[in-house]
Amino acid sequence: MIVKVSSDAELDLLEGFRFYEDQSAGLGRYFRDSLIADIESLYFYGGIHGRYYGYHRMLANRFPFAIYY
Numbered sequence: 001m002i003v004k005v006s007s008d009a010e011l012d013l014l015e016g017f018r019f020y021e022d023q024s025a026g027l028g029r030y031f032r033d034s035l036i037a038d039i040e041s042l043y044f045y046g047g048i049h050g051r052y053y054g055y056h057r058m059l060a061n062r063f064p065f066a067i068y069y
Contacts, residue, residue: 001046003039003069016065034062042069 005013013035021028038060046069049056055068 001042001069003042005039012065016063020063031063035060035065035067037061038067042067 013032016035017028017032019028020031038058042058045058047056049058051057053068058067058069059065060067
């Protein structure tokens with residue numbers, strides 16, 4: 001599966017990174033790495049998630065974020 005990250009999603013990731021980094025040094029990096037790993041998992045699991053608003057929705061494993069694809 002080829003994944004294209006929209007500009008809105010890029011902004012959400014950046015804002016999430018900044019938010020978590022403000023909470024604790026290094027947490028923003030952990031957030032980013034975790035979300036990237038979740039997105040990369042779509043290679044194996046893409047298409048098995050329920051559909052919401054016309055897109056599949058996968059909930060992130062470690063943070064309260066959803067990935068729509």
